[in-house]
Amino acid sequence: MSLMAEPSATGRFGEFGGRFVPETLVPACEELEAAFRDAWADPTFRADLDYQLRQYAGRPSILTECANLGNHLGIRLLLKREDLNHTGSHKINNVLGQALLAKRMGKKRLVAETGAGQHGVASATAAALLGMECKVYMGAVDVERQALNVFRMKLLGSEVESVQSGSRTLKDAVNEAMRDWVASVETTHYCLGSVMGPHPYPWMVREFHRVVGDEAKQQCQELFGDVPDIVVACVGGGSNAIGIFSGFVDDRTRLVGVEPAGGAAVGRGQPGVVHGMRSYLMQDEYGQVLEAESISAGLDYPGVGPEHSHLASIGRAEYPSVTDEEVITAFQLLARMEGIIPALECAHALAWITREAPNFPGATVLMNLSGRGDKDVAQMMDILAR
Amino acid sequence: MTGVLETALRDKRAAGRKLLVPYVTGGLAGWQDAVRAIAAAGADAIEIGLPFSDPVMDGPVIQLASQMALEGGATPVSILDETRTLDVGIPLAVMCYYNTIHHAGHERFAHQLVTAGIAATLVPDLPLEESAPWCTAADAAGIETVMFAAPTAPDERLPRIAARARGFVYSVGLLGVTGERDQLASTAASLARRLKAITDVPVLIGVGVSNAAQAKQAVQVADGVVMGASVIRRLLDDGADAAGDYIAEVRAAIDG
Numbered sequence: 001m002s003l004m005a006e007p008s009a010t011g012r013f014g015e016f017g018g019r020f021v022p023e024t025l026v027p028a029c030e031e032l033e034a035a036f037r038d039a040w041a042d043p044t045f046r047a048d049l050d051y052q053l054r055q056y057a058g059r060p061s062i063l064t065e066c067a068n069l070g071n072h073l074g075i076r077l078l079l080k081r082e083d084l085n086h087t088g089s090h091k092i093n094n095v096l097g098q099a100l101l102a103k104r105m106g107k108k109r110l111v112a113e114t115g116a117g118q119h120g121v122a123s124a125t126a127a128a129l130l131g132m133e134c135k136v137y138m139g140a141v142d143v144e145r146q147a148l149n150v151f152r153m154k155l156l157g158s159e160v161e162s163v164q165s166g167s168r169t170l171k172d173a174v175n176e177a178m179r180d181w182v183a184s185v186e187t188t189h190y191c192l193g194s195v196m197g198p199h200p201y202p203w204m205v206r207e208f209h210r211v212v213g214d215e216a217k218q219q220c221q222e223l224f225g226d227v228p229d230i231v232v233a234c235v236g237g238g239s240n241a242i243g244i245f246s247g248f249v250d251d252r253t254r255l256v257g258v259e260p261a262g263g264a265a266v267g268r269g270q271p272g273v274v275h276g277m278r279s280y281l282m283q284d285e286y287g288q289v290l291e292a293e294s295i296s297a298g299l300d301y302p303g304v305g306p307e308h309s310h311l312a313s314i315g316r317a318e319y320p321s322v323t324d325e326e327v328i329t330a331f332q333l334l335a336r337m338e339g340i341i342p343a344l345e346c347a348h349a350l351a352w353i354t355r356e357a358p359n360f361p362g363a364t365v366l367m368n369l370s371g372r373g374d375k376d377v378a379q380m381m382d383i384l385a386r
Numbered sequence: 387m388t389g390v391l392e393t394a395l396r397d398k399r400a401a402g403r404k405l406l407v408p409y410v411t412g413g414l415a416g417w418q419d420a421v422r423a424i425a426a427a428g429a430d431a432i433e434i435g436l437p438f439s440d441p442v443m444d445g446p447v448i449q450l451a452s453q454m455a456l457e458g459g460a461t462p463v464s465i466l467d468e469t470r471t472l473d474v475g476i477p478l479a480v481m482c483y484y485n486t487i488h489h490a491g492h493e494r495f496a497h498q499l500v501t502a503g504i505a506a507t508l509v510p511d512l513p514l515e516e517s518a519p520w521c522t523a524a525d526a527a528g529i530e531t532v533m534f535a536a537p538t539a540p541d542e543r544l545p546r547i548a549a550r551a552r553g554f555v556y557s558v559g560l561l562g563v564t565g566e567r568d569q570l571a572s573t574a575a576s577l578a579r580r581l582k583a584i585t586d587v588p589v590l591i592g593v594g595v596s597n598a599a600q601a602k603q604a605v606q607v608a609d610g611v612v613m614g615a616s617v618i619r620r621l622l623d624d625g626a627d628a629a630g631d632y633i634a635e636v637r638a639a640i641d642g
Contacts, residue, residue: 010515010516018516019513019515019516020484020511020512020513020516021511021513022442022443022510022511022513022534022536023510023513023514023533023534023535023536023538023539023547023558024536024537024538024558024561025538026513026514026515026536026538026539026543027536027538027539027540027543028538165449165453166439166440166453171440172440175440175441175442178442179442179443179445179562179563182442182443182561182562182563183560183561183562183563184561185538185561186538186561270489271488272485272488272489273484273485273488273511274440274485275440275442276511278488281485283485283489286461286462286463286486286489286490287438287462287485287486287488287489287490288438288439288456289439289440289485
């Protein structure tokens, strides 16, 4: 059996996961689980999703060999180009899946949380495509640092609510989206943006991103007839990492999920329960959730998806962290040497590769370039001007 | 064995009294005075909230109160320490999110509650399916665990919730989070009626019971009401005595 099989009946990956939600949402989670199970086994649904992924999102995404940077680092470096998807990141895979499912369930409205705005933009896009109403919750701090994505969501016809509570970042946007869902559950689907939250979300979102790993594995086979030595991805909630890991988890490949130093749930957290799941969580001595703080809005999350906690606890994947300074350097390095501007989130993965490359000379390293950096250019302009 | 809270509520119900359980956020400035004033004004039990960083079942008023209490340095330990000295003559329950319990450890937290003189807990993000580890520890320590029932529950779910409930069944009045509303939602009476038909455990409506008139309306069907945001708003705006005066007004309305 695969190491990344279906979770247990209670939504557990090992000792992590579960469904810790207000009673009001329990029937909705059960209904969603049943609907997803039914849809995922239905060839018609799979064909509909596959059609949208190809003709709308632009799949399959290509694999790019980075000869310049690879030679510079003394490794073979390959990028899975999720940044080339429609809307500019991997998020569209999950959103098209969930929006089609919501429609199949008869829901007319989506709510979503967003950090950097990538999931919000993807949700707004899917809502526009499928004729659904959409409201996106975004922390006030993120609204400010990702103004471009806020405007994109509005252009796409979605409402964006600036969340003023708590740390005013991603975790508070999740709280507010859940509060909306508690009140609107009969007409609304909560389009959660990562492999987190109550069962079935961590499993369902992983399945919608599995396409990344499946494609990459086939592309590696075609390119060099083997699996890569190392697969690297950034981890906030962990959806792009889980997507690419799913293609290689049962192979010899080393799996590395890179966390920001200021939001290292696996690295610095302890098991805890928030947002419907039991997982590693940054918290104080009384279990109050700590505020994550990093250069990247999309990774500013004090928790992590429960399957990552499981993969870490059984030693199948490792979760090192990198500093903001290392990220800024890596961001510029990819731009200058390869002509690719990465999202700040994925620059975390590259920062780890550039730091650690001397330890694995000649290795074939596959990195998930999960988003493009256009959204971060204004922020980098400020940082580099200092 | 029936616990302290449930015994008290059943006895009062048997005597023909409608039950009133107000909520106070622990750690807020003046919270102990508020508990005393509310007890003196005719509350049958009081819920003390342990503030949490991410209260997903709470609307703006209780979110604000939680944030203020945390910024004031309140912790579960400090609040439980302060609770021990209250001695208000009615059962006290603790409302907390599950991570507070999970982080402390189930047995250890149950022991802390017993030491503080707490009779019961309400854990709004711990549904039936996830409740066993806590309920086992709580049962062993003699702490009652109130269970929530929501308007979204199918009929077959309600008897299972009622069977696990100790103290009372919390009948969630509407689809939504805590906070005041202009009117009592129609779901409040319909769910309470469904619960009354299947259980003998006291049924109290909470979430969205916003003033004395709505409380009176709610107790036409339910055994009583839980009131939170409307109490906290008065405590924040006008202090502990105002919260007590308000509860006296509610008491008079539901007795009348």
